[in-house]
Amino acid sequence: MRVSLVKIFKHRITQKYLARSGINHAVTVAANAYELAIQNSVCPELAAKSALLHDMGHYEWYRDGKWDYEEYRRHDIHAIKGAERAHKLLIRLGEDRLAAKEVAVAVLLHTDSYLPFSLEGKRTPLQAVIEEADRMDEQPGGLHHYKEMEQDIAIKILSRLDEKISDYYDNG
Numbered sequence: 001m002r003v004s005l006v007k008i009f010k011h012r013i014t015q016k017y018l019a020r021s022g023i024n025h026a027v028t029v030a031a032n033a034y035e036l037a038i039q040n041s042v043c044p045e046l047a048a049k050s051a052l053l054h055d056m057g058h059y060e061w062y063r064d065g066k067w068d069y070e071e072y073r074r075h076d077i078h079a080i081k082g083a084e085r086a087h088k089l090l091i092r093l094g095e096d097r098l099a100a101k102e103v104a105v106a107v108l109l110h111t112d113s114y115l116p117f118s119l120e121g122k123r124t125p126l127q128a129v130i131e132e133a134d135r136m137d138e139q140p141g142g143l144h145h146y147k148e149m150e151q152d153i154a155i156k157i158l159s160r161l162d163e164k165i166s167d168y169y170d171n172g
């Protein structure tokens with residue numbers, strides 16, 4: 001049985017971490033990644049899952065109650081933490097182990113902001129889809145993390161994506 005996006009989203013671990021980096025951003029990037037995956041012959045299920053979880057490694061970046069995104073970015077390793085959290089969560093939910101690894105590595109490489117080298121041109125098609133899907137929703141100063149979205153709207157969008165992924169498997 002496929003682990004659905006809705007099931008992943010509703011898990012308390014996902015809820016805890018996505019509350020920090022923003023449900024709106026996670027769901028929007030998942031929808032972007034689904035579309036890009038279809039266009040680029042990448043597995044839409046792996047793309048949507050990686051995108052949904054890509055920012056789950058964030059912690060809160062307030063200092064003295066003030067937004068300090070630039071300071072946060074200097075110390076940030078959210079892609080590393082997110083990769084591990086996503087992997088642990090998916091294994092716990094009974095995800096296929098190879099799929100869990102693909103998702104974890106796509107989360108790890110969705111940005112190169114923490115690396116001493118560029119990943120430009122070095123990503124696999126799946127990894128490139130996640131990077132682009134994320135960039136499509138980016139706003140200056142990290143404001144994309146603060147867009148709001150109600151839980152029921154998020155679940156509606158994700159269950160629609162789950163249906164589209166099922167159709168993709170049914171119809172090749």
Ligand SMILES: [Fe+2]
Pocket residue numbers: 025029054055134
């Ligand atoms: Fe992001």
